[in-house]
Amino acid sequence: MYWLPPSYNPAKPNPLILSFHGGGVNSDRQTDQDFFADASFNMDHVVVYPQGLLVVGCSVAPPTTVWQGVRVLPRYWDDVVFVLALLDFLERELLCLDPARVYAAGKSMGGGAINGLDCVPPVQRWVEEWAVRDGLDPSSPAVEKLPSGDNATVYRYGKDGGSSGKEGKEEGLVTFVMAGDHVNHDWPTTVDYGSTSRVLEPGQGPANFNGTSMMMDFFRKYKTPD
Template identity: 30%
Template structure:
């Protein structure tokens, strides 16, 4: 994948003819507010909320893709939007950007997503209800719904990919600096092993999965380790497991330099499973070529590329594939 084709991919996203449309298409009950961040309560549960942004090219008669992005621990939808810039017309003119709000689980003093042991709320169900509400209100291309996120929010994106209900509606998954919590403390806390078991039963083996990680990540180390009393997996092992679930080679079939320090590892020709190594000096960050809230907080160096551009181009390669009943449980 080369970023030089990025503008053409974005244009194609808005011109696909055979789009799977939602019931909100041709709905004229209210004029949409374009290019503004709007926060709403979830219709099915007033205690939960999310923020959305309609792109400038949104048309109630033309199905639009959705990208849903999850913030990290102690963060918010606004901070995530400021970080990933999916609602910036420099990168996105066609996709509806959605930012859910996490909750504070009982016994915790910080907002987080389902995944860590203490986070017992049903955020997969919450996500499905968000999609139900958006598809009823707006003209959505139900074959081009995508998920991304940062840190513990990225870890939750991994859960969405592993769940047969959510991956039946979401076409592709792109977590960044993922903290992939296994959701249990099984006695390994004194000695984390290389292959930390992460529950995953996607019931299909054609799930596009892209992950970014830096070598200087101290919160979700690339080699895994103990964090919040749970063992995080080694990221390269975690990606090999995704290749195995998708019935691909367990070693990259193509490796090339994205920049002089960042490296792309693809597990098939299409990049269905792809791992981008951000470089040795990139920390727990959303990779950007300039300072951003992540680099300032972590006192780390900017990356040599822009993850948002890469993600948007990569999403453009995939639409929702029907389950292939491979019963993958790796």
């Protein structure tokens, strides 16, 4: 499943977002909650929604749609190989894409979260390890409270971490947003997308801010170096 933005031009390379659904649901569900396929949030990025595989006959869970990472999956399942093949097909057969502007987003397992069958480190440590991979200082990120309230907090990592009050080199290349006190296992948005989430106030959705808008700003700021 894919979506073309209003600005899509088949004669020039276009940026791409891969949006991965959570475990136990499907790509249709992801389109309902991430708002990437909504021109009010996204005017310029192609969006592709990959579909996970169905695990049947699993001894520890009923049949469910998953991504790689669950220990009971067959060894020949490889999401990296799948995504590379998907990108190759999209560029060769279907769309005009810019390989320097390919981005990924996801919900729950589609965003890298593994189920309780696996031992994983705290999210903060996982983020800090990404900062180290990118050559950034993981020790003292610049910290900002979102004006939307509910203790939503943004952590931006840079060469100096931003602790000196100066913008560090590549500050924000790794950005971690703590969604807030009352956001459950949901996509952070002020729009109610029909889930069973606790609605904070009338007219609001699961969160006091729109994570999709923040991700779009991030995607537009960065691209893969030549």
